[in-house]
Amino acid sequence: MDRRWLCLATLGPIGVASLLYVVAMRGFVDPDVNSDHGLAWPLLGALPLFVFGMWLLTVSASRIALLIGLGSTAMLFGSAYETFVHLNLEIIGEPWFPLVNVLHLTADAVATSTLLVVFATFPDGVPERRWQRIAIIFLWTPVLVGPLTLLTTPHVVMSQFIGISGESIPNPYVVPWLEWAAPAVHYLVVQSWAAVVLGVVVLASRALFGEPEVRARTRVMGLAVGSAMVAFLLWTFVPGLWGVEFLVYASMIAIPLAAIHGILRYGAFDIGPGDRGARVERASSLLITVVYAAGVATPGLLLTPPLRPVPAILLTTLLAVVLLPVRGWMQRRLHRALFGDRERQFAMLSTLGAQFEQAGDRRELLTRLAEAVRDGLDASWVQIRLEPTDGATSATPIGVAGEIVGDSVESSELVHGEDVLGRIEVGRRRRGDYSSAERTLLRTVAGQAAAAVANVRLSAQLAEQLEELRASRERLVAVQDDERRRLERDLHDGIQQNLVAQIAGLRLARNRLQRGELAAAELIELQDQARETLTELREITRGIHPSVLSDNGLVAAVESGMARFPIALIVEADAAVRSERYPEDVETTAYYVVREALANTAKHAQATRATVRLERSNGQLRIAITDDGRGLGAIRPAAATSGGLANIRDRVAALRGTVRVTTALPTGTTVLAELPVAHPAPDPGLGGGRGG
Numbered sequence: 001m002d003r004r005w006l007c008l009a010t011l012g013p014i015g016v017a018s019l020l021y022v023v024a025m026r027g028f029v030d031p032d033v034n035s036d037h038g039l040a041w042p043l044l045g046a047l048p049l050f051v052f053g054m055w056l057l058t059v060s061a062s063r064i065a066l067l068i069g070l071g072s073t074a075m076l077f078g079s080a081y082e083t084f085v086h087l088n089l090e091i092i093g094e095p096w097f098p099l100v101n102v103l104h105l106t107a108d109a110v111a112t113s114t115l116l117v118v119f120a121t122f123p124d125g126v127p128e129r130r131w132q133r134i135a136i137i138f139l140w141t142p143v144l145v146g147p148l149t150l151l152t153t154p155h156v157v158m159s160q161f162i163g164i165s166g167e168s169i170p171n172p173y174v175v176p177w178l179e180w181a182a183p184a185v186h187y188l189v190v191q192s193w194a195a196v197v198l199g200v201v202v203l204a205s206r207a208l209f210g211e212p213e214v215r216a217r218t219r220v221m222g223l224a225v226g227s228a229m230v231a232f233l234l235w236t237f238v239p240g241l242w243g244v245e246f247l248v249y250a251s252m253i254a255i256p257l258a259a260i261h262g263i264l265r266y267g268a269f270d271i272g273p274g275d276r277g278a279r280v281e282r283a284s285s286l287l288i289t290v291v292y293a294a295g296v297a298t299p300g301l302l303l304t305p306p307l308r309p310v311p312a313i314l315l316t317t318l319l320a321v322v323l324l325p326v327r328g329w330m331q332r333r334l335h336r337a338l339f340g341d342r343e344r345q346f347a348m349l350s351t352l353g354a355q356f357e358q359a360g361d362r363r364e365l366l367t368r369l370a371e372a373v374r375d376g377l378d379a380s381w382v383q384i385r386l387e388p389t390d391g392a393t394s395a396t397p398i399g400v401a402g403e404i405v406g407d408s409v410e411s412s413e414l415v416h417g418e419d420v421l422g423r424i425e426v427g428r429r430r431r432g433d434y435s436s437a438e439r440t441l442l443r444t445v446a447g448q449a450a451a452a453v454a455n456v457r458l459s460a461q462l463a464e465q466l467e468e469l470r471a472s473r474e475r476l477v478a479v480q481d482d483e484r485r486r487l488e489r490d491l492h493d494g495i496q497q498n499l500v501a502q503i504a505g506l507r508l509a510r511n512r513l514q515r516g517e518l519a520a521a522e523l524i525e526l527q528d529q530a531r532e533t534l535t536e537l538r539e540i541t542r543g544i545h546p547s548v549l550s551d552n553g554l555v556a557a558v559e560s561g562m563a564r565f566p567i568a569l570i571v572e573a574d575a576a577v578r579s580e581r582y583p584e585d586v587e588t589t590a591y592y593v594v595r596e597a598l599a600n601t602a603k604h605a606q607a608t609r610a611t612v613r614l615e616r617s618n619g620q621l622r623i624a625i626t627d628d629g630r631g632l633g634a635i636r637p638a639a640a641t642s643g644g645l646a647n648i649r650d651r652v653a654a655l656r657g658t659v660r661v662t663t664a665l666p667t668g669t670t671v672l673a674e675l676p677v678a679h680p681a682p683d684p685g686l687g688g689g690r691g692g
Helices: 003-029 040-059 063-087 089-093 097-121 130-138 141-152 176-190 193-209 212-237 244-266 273-303 309-339 342-358 362-377 436-515 520-542 547-552 554-560 575-579 584-605 643-654
Strands: 382-386 398-401 410-416 419-426 568-573 609-617 620-627 658-663 669-676
Touching (some): 003 040, 003 063, 040 063, 063 089, 097 141, 141 193, 193 212, 212 244, 362 419, 554 568, 554 575, 584 643, 643 669
């Protein structure tokens, strides 16, 4: 069996039995109804600490948790002994009474020593300095009070709290040659003030002069213990002072409250961070119930006598009704402090979906989400950032609620599938710190919001793609119109005029032939004119669809223009690419991608060499055009939406391909286009070598 459960099974019944005995004897059996019933200390002083100690043993196996349980049980046992002696005064004269009295002295001493050790070593039971650890050993000296007084004092030494002097009761167990030590035992052990002072010194040294972290962890407990010391001093030396007894009981209730604070903030009693919120809520709720009961019973306990029983009952009933709303308010405030405003959080979750549906764009969505998180968590500010897309670095929407002051204290990523879409960053809470439940809520909201953000981002991307598709189609139509007008102009201004001239020359040659005046030189001239017209016609049609592309394939068409390119050009293609033919639209698009990219290189890049690499893998024809020029910085911003790069993107997009334009290393630019292709049949008759 676990050590703590063994202690709980032992100490719990002893404490409960002692308490029931005191209440039954003092409240119902005591024949002297006009005397002090003596229920105030066990019910108001010892019971709250005992309830807290027993609860603590259910959740912690730390040494100081065991000490609290042991000390509070000893307090109740001492009250039960005092009650037994008051109701059976005749036992004082029995010869065995001194031995029984040792049990009472030991119980009081155990309560004193255990609580001193708990206070001095709070919250983890281990003091930091060597002299403090040595001092803790001497805090156990009061436990020796029973055997030391039995052996050194000729009369029975009884506790000062029992109200009976033992000086007239002989002690038959005294050892005569040890009587000289009786005064020292009295002042050092019986009174136990030396141990109390030593324990307070250890606690004060840690709370006032320790490391900053130690001071923070022991400050609240130090204030509670200091208040208790002041109250007990007044109770001991000024027993008739009004309000002192109430101060004593209030300070005893403050000690477990300080311990609960230590659990929540610093993990006292070895309670882990993940368990603190729920454990503190259960302990505090239990203690609130005990405090409520103590508050209801206090007037009746402290004022009877002289207050008669009936008025005491009426006063207790009235207090029970009046304090009931206070109890509920304390529990609500405790729950809100630990877990936040759950009603507000549930309202946030229920309205979050409707807010997402009403949001029209990303910025509005993120703003609504930030406002909902800020209201639900009572945060000072919330901001939501999205990860950049499409190479962007800063032009992403940001949703902000509240004035951003300082760094974020909590955050949660917006994760959809395997993609991190962004992050929710939360500032400090306006009241208190965030609980583990609120951190869990933040992650839950982030999970819900990620899908909405992904949908809105996808909708925005689709809208952008549709707009780009519309613009691409308009550009394609414009290019086709320009090409058609160029062909019309070239045909009208060039070939058409040549053909008109040739027709006129043929008419003149026919007339001269009829008159017998035609010379062979005139026919040769007409033949030369026809040949020039054919050459011009080929030059015009070369820009439409080169015959080498239709006849010999993509690689041959690219290599055919190498001689006319103004800088050094290398075409790289393996044997598989050279021996394959692709669909006509793929070859045409790939050819014009190479032409447009090389034209941009010649115009803007100031390059000295360029490379065209063609390869096929995973159902894609990859075309990479790389130069050693000035890089992307030389390209005007408008080039991405008009001109050569826009034409390349339009042509590739028409075949559902992709285009990436990046800066090559160390200098230059790479245009990489990928076109989806089927599995073409090889053409054994095609071939070719690498050109340079």
